[in-house]
Amino acid sequence: MGLSNHEIYIERLIREAQEQGKFVNLAGQGMPQRIEDQNPYLADEWRMAFKVLENGGYSPPWIEMDKELENDLERTYRDRLEHLRWLRRRLADIKSGPIQYFARDMRRLHSSHQHFLRAHAEKIRELNSKIERFNSICPVVSLQKKIMIVDELIRQFDLACPAIPLL
Numbered sequence: 793m794g795l796s797n798h799e800i801y802i803e804r805l806i807r808e809a810q811e812q813g814k815f816v817n818l819a820g821q822g823m824p825q826r827i828e829d830q831n832p833y834l835a836d837e838w839r840m841a842f843k844v845l846e847n848g849g850y851s852p853p854w855i856e857m858d859k860e861l862e863n864d865l866e867r868t869y870r871d872r873l874e875h876l877r878w879l880r881r882r883l884a885d886i887k888s889g890p891i892q893y894f895a896r897d898m899r900r901l902h903s904s905h906q907h908f909l910r911a912h913a914e915k916i917r918e919l920n921s922k923i924e925r926f927n928s929i930c931p932v933v934s935l936q937k938k939i940m941i942v943d944e945l946i947r948q949f950d951l952a953c954p955a956i957p958l959l
Contacts, residue, residue: 802841814848854930875908895959902956909946916942
């Protein structure tokens with residue numbers, strides 16, 4: 793029975809780490825390895841291989857990409873919240889400001905909001921591209937991420953924002 797693509801991939805990671813000298817002078821070298829944290833997503837036959845890689849300070853690319861994606865998703869969510877707060881503050885400022893600038897300021901606010909929505913949609917599309925790359929190399933199907941529906945997310949966010957009267 794031949795090796796699966798996943799097995800070939802792990803073998804290649806181990807071989808590359810060996811060639812780079814990542815297994816030289818490891819803590820606990822030559823001693824039995826204790827595997828305390830059982831990863832429920834990892835097949836039993838791969839536990840030792842992943843533990844050796846972990847002890848060598850090496851993470852598979854998909855794990856690093858997962859961390860990056862989680863950071864990007866969190867940053868995108870924060871950007872959305874910051875825009876919402878800014879929008880509410882700006883609306884309050886305009887409503888309490890001089891009446892002669894009300895229409896002009898509302899048009900500018902609407903324009904700024906539309907610009908944010910377009911830029912935010914582009915960020916989500918870029919995230920979707922990263923998610924597709926991640927899903928293509930992540931060997932654990934249950935850890936793969938869902939693609940976001942850009943237009944629906946933007947529509948929902950826009951509805952959650954305060955209305956900006958166009959004058």
